[in-house]
Amino acid sequence: MKTHGTFFEAGDNSGAKKLFCIGQPRSKLKIGDMISVSVKEALPSHRSRVKKGKVYKAVIVELKHKSKRFTHLNRSFGRNLVVLVNAKGDPIGTRVSSLASYELRAAGHAKIASISPYLF
Template sequence: MIYLKTLLNVIDNSGAQVVECIKVLRHGPRNFAKVGDQITVVVKQARPLNAEITGQSANNRVKRKDICRAVVVRTKAPFRRPDGSVVRFDDNACVLINQNGDPLGTRISSVIAKELRDLEYKKVVALSPKSH
């Protein structure tokens, strides 16, 4: 479960490494995010921008203190699937997205939860190497 001020790893190549949750974009009485929920984040740690990178890839890079949207793809908190199995990951991770729900990066470096297939994040699932 992702609450306010939770730190998450970013698993795409958008330029961010660590982000902090500042808002859970969810309707209802619960104020936490789980796998598949959108959150608003601020970039706490970013990769340095190379001088030789130009064009569209440089425009899509995020910098420290940027405010972005993200979708949660892994959580440390265990959650139950409809078949009865319980899934728990080693870290909290997210993928940065734009207002339309398209990912900012062009690659995803590690696994994501299988529950994203059923939601509207088809492009995120297509970029991931594997889903658990």
């Protein structure tokens, strides 16, 4: 189960590489949840929109843990991935490097789903 203290990878071009979960809405996380993260590793400041040590909001895009869809199919990904967002919920980066699932659109993150390369 992904909870407080889990490391995530950044799935966008905001400049962050590794992120640490410091706040969550409930005990069990799922795709589409918005969490608070701290940046642990980032690109140099002249190439990045984020800074190491700062706290940002993020939306979960992929989880290693198995989750059940509405069609009763279990699915899991190979990594834990998030997309950094601003206070309004718009993505900080301009590209998303992962697949977007229908759960993102159902959770109200249609902008992230629209800039990702594939929707399934």
